[in-house]
Amino acid sequence: MEIGLIGLPNSGKTTIFNALTGRAAEVTAYADAASKPNVAVVDVIDERITRLSEMYKPQKTIYATVQFVDFAGLARDSAGKASFPDASIGMMRNVDTLALVVRNFTNVLEETPTPVSDIEQMETELLISDLIICEKRLEKIELSHKRGQKTPASQLEENILQKILDCLNDGRHIAELELGRDEQKMMSGFQFLTAKPLLIVLNSSEDMFGKNQELLKEIGEKHAAIEFAGTFEMELSSLDDDERQLFMEDMGIKKSARDRLKGSAYKISSSISYFTVGTDEVRAWNIQEGQSAVEAAGVIHSDLARGFIRAECFSYDDLIECGSEKGVHDKGRFRLEGKDYIVKDGDILAIRFSV
Numbered sequence: 001m002e003i004g005l006i007g008l009p010n011s012g013k014t015t016i017f018n019a020l021t022g023r024a025a026e027v028t029a030y031a032d033a034a035s036k037p038n039v040a041v042v043d044v045i046d047e048r049i050t051r052l053s054e055m056y057k058p059q060k061t062i063y064a065t066v067q068f069v070d071f072a073g074l075a076r077d078s079a080g081k082a083s084f085p086d087a088s089i090g091m092m093r094n095v096d097t098l099a100l101v102v103r104n105f106t107n108v109l110e111e112t113p114t115p116v117s118d119i120e121q122m123e124t125e126l127l128i129s130d131l132i133i134c135e136k137r138l139e140k141i142e143l144s145h146k147r148g149q150k151t152p153a154s155q156l157e158e159n160i161l162q163k164i165l166d167c168l169n170d171g172r173h174i175a176e177l178e179l180g181r182d183e184q185k186m187m188s189g190f191q192f193l194t195a196k197p198l199l200i201v202l203n204s205s206e207d208m209f210g211k212n213q214e215l216l217k218e219i220g221e222k223h224a225a226i227e228f229a230g231t232f233e234m235e236l237s238s239l240d241d242d243e244r245q246l247f248m249e250d251m252g253i254k255k256s257a258r259d260r261l262k263g264s265a266y267k268i269s270s271s272i273s274y275f276t277v278g279t280d281e282v283r284a285w286n287i288q289e290g291q292s293a294v295e296a297a298g299v300i301h302s303d304l305a306r307g308f309i310r311a312e313c314f315s316y317d318d319l320i321e322c323g324s325e326k327g328v329h330d331k332g333r334f335r336l337e338g339k340d341y342i343v344k345d346g347d348i349l350a351i352r353f354s355v
């Protein structure tokens with residue numbers, strides 16, 4: 001999964017990137033919009049994988065990974081209007097989930113935070129950038145229709161884009177539209193920003209952290225939201241484990257920034273994990289909730305989907321309860337599942353296939 005950190009300049013994106021990744025990318029009160037994005041891939045430490053690894057003692061243990069991208073901020077044009085640099089937009093379109101970092105601390109200019117209007121401003125930016133793409137494409141299609149080049153596919157595309165245009169003009173995100181599977185497929189190539197799951201990261205000052213329930217509730221009416229104490233959590237990532245634990249308890253922080261963001265991002269993007277186990281490798285795979293066994297197989301390799309015969313399956317919870325694979329068999333918890341089986345979070349699968 002790829003999570004993109006977006007937000008106004010100096011909202012604390014790089015600070016939070018550092019908190020998430022334990023890196024030390026440069027934090028600055030004067031964002032250089034032309035600078036390159038920071039990118040880091042981190043393991044998603046899933047204790048189920050840790051436990052499976054202890055049981056199977058494999059040569060390799062592979063956790064799922066999350067890639068965090070910290071984009072360069074908005075750039076201002078000669079008239080002082082802020083917008084995303086084209087290069088950033090291109091990269092933003094490639095991520096799975098957007099995490100919008102919102103300043104909730106007094107900045108170096110002594111400006112009090114305005115989180116709600118900052119969110120609105122950023123949302124407008126996202127909507128406009130999708131509108132532009134949508135309108136451009138519609139113009140092209142209409143032109144080709146005028147030239148008599150109308151096909152069922154182009155007609156369908158025009159209908160969907162018109163629906164999307166109306167939605168955006170209404171100020172609503174594309175994610176709110178109910179689209180059929182075909183429509184979604186056709187739309188996915190555009191990588192619309194407002195079609196992506198969006199998570200608000202309220203970046204609060206140390207002294208206000210944990211005291212923003214009203215504000216979080218207000219934001220929560222429209223968006224999924226979590227609260228970070230950016231600077232504090234960035235400093236945490238440079239401590240050793242014991243010290244870190246102490247400071248976290250002091251602040252009332254239950255889980256690391258990385259675990260909290262990952263948990264929320266998985267939830268809003270409906271991501272789940274299934275596992276493959278063996279003495280060679282124990283590994284976590286990410287899929288979308290609702291995906292079938294054959295789709296899950298395809299995440300490992302397209303051959304496994306193409307030649308899919310069946311999935312041998314049991315759940316992680318059953319394995320722990322029964323103590324061993326043999327126990328799972330003895331208690332009748334071992335299952336054979338077909339192509340259309342909907343994979344659940346924590347399923348352990350072995351795909352049988354032939355190509």
Ligand SMILES: Nc1nc2c(ncn2[C@@H]2O[C@H](COP(=O)(O)OP(=O)(O)O)[C@@H](O)[C@H]2O)c(=O)[nH]1
Pocket residue numbers: 007008009010011012013014015016026027028029031073105106107108203204205206228229230231232
């Ligand atoms: N008090 C406080 N300052 C912060 C926090 N997060 C970031 N800052 C400060 O805000 C400024 C901009 O931070 P940076 O992470 O570079 O923002 P970016 O432009 O969004 O990447 C720096 O001076 C940070 O020290 C926070 O949680 N609390």
Ligand SMILES: [Mg+2]
Pocket residue numbers: 013014015028031071073
């Ligand atoms: Mg930055």
